[in-house]
Amino acid sequence: MTSPLDAAAHEGIVLTGASKTFGLTKVLHDISLTFAPGTVTGVLGENGAGKSTLFKILAGIYEPDAGATLRVNGKEASLPLTPTSSANLGFAFVHQDLGLAGSLSVTENVFVGAMMRKRGLIDWKAQKVKVRELLAGLGVDVDPATPVQELTQAEKAVVAIARAVYARGRERSSLLVLDEPTANLTGVERDRLFEAMRAAAASGTAIAFCTHRLDEVLTATDSVLVLRDGSVVMQAPTSTISGEKELAKHILGRDLESHFPERTSHFVAGSEPAIRINELSGGGINGLSLDIRPGEVVGLTGLAGAGHDDVPDLILGSMNAESGTVSVGGKKVKPSSATDATAAGIAMLPADRKRRSGIMGASIAENLTLVSIGTFTRRGLIDARAERRSVVEAMEQFDVRPMGDPDRPLETLSGGNQQKVLIAKWAAKAGVKCLILHEPTQGVDVGAKRTVLEHVRRMAEQGVAVLLVSSEHEELSHLCDRVLIMRGGLVRREMVGATAKQITEQCYVAA
Numbered sequence: 001m002t003s004p005l006d007a008a009a010h011e012g013i014v015l016t017g018a019s020k021t022f023g024l025t026k027v028l029h030d031i032s033l034t035f036a037p038g039t040v041t042g043v044l045g046e047n048g049a050g051k052s053t054l055f056k057i058l059a060g061i062y063e064p065d066a067g068a069t070l071r072v073n074g075k076e077a078s079l080p081l082t083p084t085s086s087a088n089l090g091f092a093f094v095h096q097d098l099g100l101a102g103s104l105s106v107t108e109n110v111f112v113g114a115m116m117r118k119r120g121l122i123d124w125k126a127q128k129v130k131v132r133e134l135l136a137g138l139g140v141d142v143d144p145a146t147p148v149q150e151l152t153q154a155e156k157a158v159v160a161i162a163r164a165v166y167a168r169g170r171e172r173s174s175l176l177v178l179d180e181p182t183a184n185l186t187g188v189e190r191d192r193l194f195e196a197m198r199a200a201a202a203s204g205t206a207i208a209f210c211t212h213r214l215d216e217v218l219t220a221t222d223s224v225l226v227l228r229d230g231s232v233v234m235q236a237p238t239s240t241i242s243g244e245k246e247l248a249k250h251i252l253g254r255d256l257e258s259h260f261p262e263r264t265s266h267f268v269a270g271s272e273p274a275i276r277i278n279e280l281s282g283g284g285i286n287g288l289s290l291d292i293r294p295g296e297v298v299g300l301t302g303l304a305g306a307g308h309d310d311v312p313d314l315i316l317g318s319m320n321a322e323s324g325t326v327s328v329g330g331k332k333v334k335p336s337s338a339t340d341a342t343a344a345g346i347a348m349l350p351a352d353r354k355r356r357s358g359i360m361g362a363s364i365a366e367n368l369t370l371v372s373i374g375t376f377t378r379r380g381l382i383d384a385r386a387e388r389r390s391v392v393e394a395m396e397q398f399d400v401r402p403m404g405d406p407d408r409p410l411e412t413l414s415g416g417n418q419q420k421v422l423i424a425k426w427a428a429k430a431g432v433k434c435l436i437l438h439e440p441t442q443g444v445d446v447g448a449k450r451t452v453l454e455h456v457r458r459m460a461e462q463g464v465a466v467l468l469v470s471s472e473h474e475e476l477s478h479l480c481d482r483v484l485i486m487r488g489g490l491v492r493r494e495m496v497g498a499t500a501k502q503i504t505e506q507c508y509v510a511a
């Protein structure tokens with residue numbers, strides 16, 4: 001296997017001296033790196049380290065400061081790039097949300113913007129053959145006519161890769177950037193994606209694979225590039241790294257004892273449930289009954305498509321329930337909006353934070369106090385000082401970076417820091433009886449993950465019932481008093497107490 005460090009200097013993508021300044025803040029400092037052809041480079045760093053900024057420079061979205069140079073397979077490329085010149089260099093990007101149109105077929109998604117034509121007409125036959133060939137090359141066999149929404153999450157990710165690689169009719173990309181493509185995938189599905197990644201690399205593409213899951217880095221990459229505070233602090237072959245601990249140390253600049261806080265239980269068995277879900281059906285769920293007591297943390301998981309992902313929306317009313325009831329504090333509720341749910345004492349952190357959780361154009365402070373503004377209102381007037389104090393405290397507690405700038409728009413924070421703000425807003429709200437978290441640590445770095453989970457634990461200590469819908473078995477095992485594993489819309493297995501600690505990827509498959 002080629003290491004980028006062994007690769008001849010003229011090969012692959014070689015960026016030197018790249019810096020980026022926003023206003024007065026320099027977020028990238030003189031970065032130099034190589035993405036070698038045919039290899040997978042894991043790109044790591046804390047939330048806010050500068051990974052997305054680097055990729056946005058390569059995608060032609062951000063202009064680097066003066067002084068940077070870029071060579072692509074031996075040829076000088078002129079900076080700044082534009083989205084078009086980036087695409088012409090063969091740079092392709094797959095973002096976490098994959099950007100596929102669910103109702104369109106696999107073929108339509110792969111060829112969007114670059115339909116194959118014969119005598120002016122779309123050549124559907126040739127496209128079908130080509131798409132089969134592309135997917136087979138990536139190790140997936142699906143009917144090209146299938147609407148994308150019917151595919152598994154892993155298959156969707158592979159379709160997104162095929163589209164990125166094939167963009168504009170090219171045979172392969174020079175660089176494929178995968179930005180946390182595994183966020184919602186469990187082990188087996190991740191393995192399929194890694195196979196596709198390997199297959200794309202085998203054709204000579206340089207792959208930059210961005211993830212916060214350190215176990216993936218060790219299994220799926222050839223080399224590792226670590227950014228810290230906007231500088232490259234390490235680029236080395238993966239084989240020289242001793243394990244996750246060492247990686248965490250490079251990422252954080254300090255030792256991290258454990259990624260997870262120790263599990264402690266805070267609920268009283270036999271107490272009245274804070275939330276009772278009774279025979280709930282709808283979406284992919286078939287008659288779910290579940291009581292969660294004050295202080296109890298219940299995990300819900302399964303392979304993609306098992307049904308667990310629909311539960312938060314069914315409870316919240318954003319997905320129509322065919323039957324069943326939800327009661328909070330003994331009272332039946334039927335929320336039809338997020339406001340209704342909040343009034344009933346339900347707090348929810350959806351998986352799709354960009355579209356459904358935060359107000360991206362509003363400031364950190366506004367997002368943090370969105371649901372708790374009443375706490376600071378006296379006779380119709382907002383106590384601005386108390387509000388500001390609480391915002392500053394929440395930012396410190398949740399380690400929101402950059403620090404000390406509560407008026408900064410949420411959209412200018414890195415993805416993981418946005419997630420911290422959106423969790424912190426519920427921690428500040430009084431009267432929350434049930435907290436529903438859907439993939440709460442997606443995009444959150446290894447150090448911040450612990451902070452976030454500690455706060456969830458703290459809310460449980462204060463008597464909040466927590467429903468954690470997650471595909472991360474380690475997170476479930478460290479946080480939950482009970483874990484329910486679903487398949488085909490039904491709970492197939494319940495792991496309680498110390499047994500819940502033993503949950504592994506195998507448990508999903510066997511359920």
Ligand SMILES: Nc1ncnc2c1ncn2[C@@H]1O[C@H](COP(=O)(O)OP(=O)(O)OP(=O)(O)O)[C@@H](O)[C@H]1O
Nearest residue numbers: 022027047048049050051052053412413414415416
């Ligand atoms: N448009 C912008 N205006 C001002 N600052 C920005 C902008 N975009 C990013 N930043 C800042 O640049 C720094 C690097 O952010 P970036 O999104 O590159 O981090 P990241 O490593 O991708 O983090 P994450 O893992 O959380 O996605 C952060 O401090 C962020 O707040």
